[in-house]
Amino acid sequence: MTERLRNWAGNIEFGAARVHRPDRVEQVQEIVAGAEKVRVLGTGHSFNPIADTDHDLVSVGGLPADVRIDTERMTVSVAGGVRYGELARRLDAAGYALHNLGSLPHISIAGAVATGTHGSGAGLGNLATAVAGVEIVTGTGELMTLRRGDADFDGAVVALGALGIVVRVTLDLLPRYEISQHVFERLPRAQLDAHWDEIAAAGYSVSLFTAWGGDTVDQVWVKRRDGDAPAPARLFGAEPAAGKRHPIAVMSPVHCTEQGGVPGPWHERLPHFKLEFTPSSGEELQTEYFVARADAAEAFAAVGRVRDVVVPALQICEIRTVAADSLWLSPHYGRDSVALHFTWVPNLDLVLRAVDALEEALAPLGARPHWGKVFRHAPRSARGRDFAALAARLDPRGVFRNAFVERHVLAE
Incomplete structure (x- = not known):
């Protein structure tokens, strides 16, 4: 019987005819050399069919860690x-x-x-x-x-x-290095536009969480490295949280990483959730778009204009920043970016309506999607032709192509 696998969220069922779990690199080489089509499966945290195939699916989780x-x-x-x-x-x-x-x-x-x-x-x-x-x-x-x-x-x-x-x-x-994590609540929405650059740079890593309702941003998580200046008493009108918080206010914070300014190892503060906590599956979908960091205020306004479609599907939206890079297919290629990450309810019809509205609203800003999330369209990469030529050289038989790659990356 064919093994049927699903992704972490449970919204994608992989159609692979065969699933391989090699424990040696040589086995991976043999599988690829003898296959017509192959895709590789990591931990299944993508929300779209980027890893799907109806031929051979290879999990690399069984290869020796060999650190x-x-x-x-x-x-x-x-x-x-x-x-x-x-x-x-x-x-x-x-x-x-x-x-x-x-x-x-x-x-x-x-x-x-x-x-x-x-x-x-x-x-x-x-x-x-x-x-x-x-x-x-x-x-x-x-x-x-x-x-x-x-x-x-x-x-x-x-x-x-x-x-x-x-x-x-x-x-x-x-x-x-060590990190301390401070959570501030109820940032006035007007301050987000007026002081965006200062807020985004308030720590080594900063995340804002909002449900796009009312006149405030729900939470600002500021992660500061050892040696940084002390955290402010207030952050542009946002007050320190009185206790530990989950990004979604109605959920228990028990599995979130330590807050309250208590220093700890980098790997126990930079993630929002503890490693020993296994995230639940099937309870959410996710979408994320990136625009130039200089266009942040315009992006926030664009989301606000379609909030009536977005909010019914939304659990929480996280706003982050990412520095520019030179990696051809990176969503952050060539520009410092602001990331708008939407965690949705597990209702695909509602989600797709919200995605359509967001893509139309953010299109004038050249929004790029996260490759592993739910989206409809991706603008062609500036290095798309170079990547297609590289793919033709490294994969002359088209072994690793699937419908997702053909549509979003390799199509002319």
Whole structure:
């Protein structure tokens, strides 16, 4: 009987005829060399059919983690299927850190990198910007290594699985650091526009949460590194939270990372949720759009104009910042970005109506979607032709193409 798999949210059922769980890179090479079509599955945290196929689906979660720290180069090499939270604990114990983490520490490294997943921070690039090298099983079954500075490197990092299966990733390291997390509530909406730059730069990493109702932003989470100036008593009219908070006010904060300004290891503060908490599935859908950070106020106004369609589908919206990068398919390619992340109720009809309204409202600002979320349309990348040429070289048989890649990336 064919194994039927679903993604984390439960909204996508993969149509693969065969599911492979290799425990050696050589097995991955054999599978690819003998397959007609292949897609790779990470931890299943995408909300669209980016990983879907009706042929062979390969999970890299069974490959040995094989964590190798290079103290001279300040890098770590690790299997692509390892989750960020698992790697972070090992790095912290050894005295090292990564520059940033996403909201959830449960996502796989290769999957997060391939889709341009990010944390927040006015001067911080997405997670893929820490990549110093990748090992990829290409469409011919060859194992190829690309390093930062190689001609094709910038096209091979955020690649949506369209170039091959990433079996190993090398990441830049920092010395271990600590973070304290402060939550402020009820930021006046007028202050968001008037002081956006200062608010976004109020900490090492800053996230704002709003349900787009009323005249206030619900919460501002400010994560500050050791050595930063003390947190302010008030933040442009927002008051410190009286206790621990969940981004969605009606939900228990028990699984959220420590707040209240208590310092702790970087990997226990940068994510919003604890690694030991396994996020529930089937209770949400997600969408995210990126516009130039300079256009933040216009983007907020655009969302406000369609709030009557957005709010019925919305659980919470998170606003973050991401620094520009040079990775061809990155949603942050060439521009500092503001991220508008929408966590929806699990009602696809409501969600798609909201997505259609948002895409129309944000189109004049050149909005780009997160590759792993629910969206309708993606504008063509400025380096799209270069990426298509790279895909033709590394995957001449089109082994890694699927309907998602064909429509959103490789179509002329």
